[in-house]
Amino acid sequence: MxxxxxxxxxxxxxxxxxxxxxxxxxxxxxxxxxxxxxxxxxxxxxxxxxxxxxxxxxxxxxxxxxxxxxxxxxxxxxxxxxxxxxxxxxxxxxxxxxxxxxxxxxxxxxxxxxxxxxxxxxxxxxxxxxxxxxxxxxxxxxxxxxxxxxxVKNDLSGMPVLLVNPRKPVSTGPVFAAWDGVDRGPMPEGTVDDITRKGRNDLLFPAQQFCPEIAQVLEDMNDSDPYRVGMSGSGATCWAIYKTADHRDKAARELAEQEPQWWMMRGNLR
Incomplete structure (x- = not known):
């Protein structure tokens, strides 16, 4: 079997x-x-x-x-x-x-x-x-x-998403260790969409200390007019959610032309 x-x-x-x-x-x-x-x-x-x-x-x-x-x-x-x-x-x-x-x-x-x-x-x-x-x-x-x-109520299920990584490994331990210790407040409540729109990633700044390329990835992804963009975990992979698959695929093609060395994966949120 x-x-x-x-x-x-x-x-x-x-x-x-x-x-x-x-x-x-x-x-x-x-x-x-x-x-x-x-x-x-x-x-x-x-x-x-x-x-x-x-x-x-x-x-x-x-x-x-x-x-x-x-x-x-x-x-x-x-x-x-x-x-x-x-x-x-x-x-x-x-x-x-x-x-x-x-x-x-x-x-x-x-x-x-x-x-x-x-x-x-x-x-x-x-x-x-x-x-x-x-x-x-x-x-x-x-x-x-x-x-x-x-x-949590998942009202973003099925939304097209693009993952992009500059092919720079980032170890989780050092990123957490570099966190400044400031509590910036609790995660908002609500649906997946609510939390995604109002939440943040507190590891973004310390991750960029180890991988400055993250800033460029986020800038380029923001230029593709996504519904929402952010960094996952301790980095360096960033995600962008789009309203349509065509929009996501267009963004992926343009990013691949600009930065052919980056890793990318297209999919949909489960």
């Missing part, structure tokens, strides 16, 4: 950092959203678990047996082995939760074959703060370190 899953790209439509915690993490409020494209996983029955990584960004994973796909397999009970091929289409250290999305896809694969244990949320959270949200991969609000999830 072969199961195929998309590891949907995660984007943060708002990310409010409230305080540094004593455990070294940060208290935050974020609006998770997901794009209907990303990495792809193919799982087949096997005697033993194995992970093979292919695709444009496969080389960015130093040890394929120590990535989040393998770790997700190790924390989930399953009576038979799974041979998983991971097609890595999302850039590494890009603010898209690529590894977390891959782990979330593994949870869905195991759920389809065998079901998940009752404590799957705790198991997911131990793999990374974004992993619980990536299991269902639907828009939701994250609190705490991002693992306390709340539902």
């Amino acid at each position: 072969t199961i195929k899953e998309t590891a949907y790209a995660k984007i943060n439509l708002a990310l409010h950092v409230r305080r540094r915690r004593e455990d070294g993490y940060h208290e935050l409020e974020t609006l998770f959203a997901f794009v209907d494209c990303g990495d792809f996983l193919t799982a087949r029955s096997a005697q033993h678990d194995s992970v093979e990584t292919i695709g444009e960004f496969a080389g960015g994973i130093e040890n394929p047996f120590d990535n989040l796909v393998a770790k997700a397999l190790s924390v989930l009970p399953h009576p038979d082995g799974l041979a998983i091929t991971l097609e890595k289409n999302l850039p590494i250290a890009a603010g898209l939760g690529g590894g977390s999305a891959d782990a979330g896809a593994v949870f869905r694969i195991v759920r389809e074959r065998h079901g998940l244990p009752d404590d799957w949320r705790e198991r997911a959270a131990k793999l990374g703060a974004d992993v619980p949200a990536c299991v269902e991969s639907v828009a939701c609000i994250g609190r705490g370190t991002g693992t306390e999830l709340l539902p």
